[in-house]
Amino acid sequence: MSEARPRSAHAGRRSVFARALAHPSFLIGVSIAALLLAAALLSLVWTPYSVAEVVVSDRLQPPTLAHWLGTDAFGRDVFSMILVGTRNSLGVAVIAVAIGIGIGVPLGLASAAEGGLLDDVLMRGSDLVFAFPALVTAVMITAIFGPGAVNAIIAIGIFNIPVFARVTRGAARGLWSREFVLAARVAGKTPARITVEHILPNVASLIVVQGTIQFALAILAEAGLSYVGLGTQPPAPSWGKMLNDAQTLTAIAPWLALTPGLAIVFAVLGFNLLGDGLRDVLDPRLERRR
């Protein structure tokens, strides 16, 4: 099976680590992602203060040694809320991207293998989904089920399905005309087996790269939905909700609007850099002109 793969996949594999270590945006992206993951995991077992703890006497304190990032209008510790918000953002993004990959990739693979009617239906279907901005989908879901983090996940997840289906289909279609796939067909392998053994391994790096980029977009989308009240609901802290609360207080407590926004920028920037880096590291043939 491995003989049938294009040679460059093998030749490139040995030096993946070397390329990764020499790639600045990959290194920055990985560091940011690792830091966020650590913060999210840490918030499961420890935060400086409980985010449910309301201390009215401590309300709207500027950053101090006791409260590194200050306190909000209810006297809750902002740093603790940012930590828990990290977990919330990453959680929503992981599931939304998983929905996109879990449904979109098989659809794209099947569409490339079968072509014909399935392909037409898939393409028209993805046009349809793209016609609904994720926010509009979220509004409709909220109209039915009421607001909540699950709505945000579903809305972002639905939007991700055609993204992955199209990327997978596009890459897989190109592979079906390649010699190693022809060889496998001549050898009598079924389309399903060729898809699993030859197509999927060759599109995997593209899916990983797209997954990272969609992950960054999902963090941005979740923050937006929480900001307008369609995502994570209080009292659970989320970056978007924190910004909404901070907005009316900018005149008296401007620092409250600063940190949640910086957290979002930091996370989105990190995963975007990671995606750019992965693209170059995993598949040098795709390397952009730089």
Place this chain on the structure above:
Amino acid sequence: MLTFVARKLGGLIATLVVASVVIFAVLEVLPGDPASLMLGVNAQPDTIAALRSELGLDQPAAARYLSWVGGFFVGDFGISYTYRVPVAELIADRAMVSLPLALMALILSTAIALPLGTLAAAGHNRWPDVSIMSFAQLGVAVPNFWFGILLVYLFAVTLRWLPAGGFAGWDAGLGPAFASLALPAIALALPQAAILARVMRSALLDVLHEDYIRTARAKGLTAGSTIWRHGVRNALIPVLTILGLQFAFLIAGTIIIENVFYLPGLGRLIFQAVAQRDLIVVQSLVVLLVASVVTVNFLVDLAYAWVDPRLRHGRR
């Protein structure tokens, strides 16, 4: 060209029909009867029944769907359950805020992105490129609503140059109206500009590797006029496509930004309508938003085919 337009138009209509059915069906399963919601908890059953028949809610779903879609062709979107005014009037009124805002953001982002993207590609791998692309990388990561909050803090709260929110209304004159839309438009435009600048740069870099660029240079054109006369014009084709795809994001952005600046536009309307279970407004608004996205992409496809004849003949 005619077959191309017909095929695309067929796709457009099919998408709209399916989308309208989906929207109608999804909101159909919504719990809660608008008539009882409008009349409150103390309403008599026969009053509710009377209102239900007045609103046409006692008709079967298929009949209501057809009369709803049919109404679109004559500009009749029904009567809002809560505002008691024609939905078309309500939407037209709010669109007078949202459309100018979206248009201002679009113009602003294009005006920022195209020169910067061109500059970055022309100074490829030198300091203009590196600094512009670093800003773009950052700009892509900045949520527009956070940027809006920062703008309010700087220009409205601290400097007091522009209003922090609300809309003066077009009756108040162009000055106050544009002043209330300035910060929202900037907040919307900058993240969009970052994306567009990256697209412009990579499209131009792709073009600059073409043979005809080398020919142009060989026949003695300066680098500047080569980029302008042969590069930029060809690079605009992919930029146009992305601009079309970005339209859906622009709409979503407008909805969010209107909430940051308390603008009485379509975005605020859709949230109010959801909160008040004003189904007919939600339905019509969602259909209109979807229709505008699909139509813009259709127009982009046409423009694309007009600029690049290869596409008309299905060679992709």
